[in-house]
Amino acid sequence: MLALLGIHQHLTAEQKQDIASAAYHATPGAVTAGGFRLAGLPLSDWLVLASIAFVALQASYLIWKWRRDYLRAQTRQQLRDRTQRGGRT
Incomplete structure (x- = not known):
């Protein structure tokens, strides 16, 4: 790609590595956005759906945590009651 732009000869090895690294890091986001677009919904709608799912996951975790804490x-309390009864007799 750099050869097509005509700048391949003028870059240092470090600059070439930086460009390759930036392209590597940008690829997943671009592929994801393109895939969502091909699925028929605009990216803004996918963002709304992802936000709703995230809130639902947070609520589920919070309910699970409260229930776990209550059961603990x-x-x-049951263990305390048993030890107190055992100490009195």
């Missing part, structure tokens, strides 16, 4: 607290 119940278990701790």
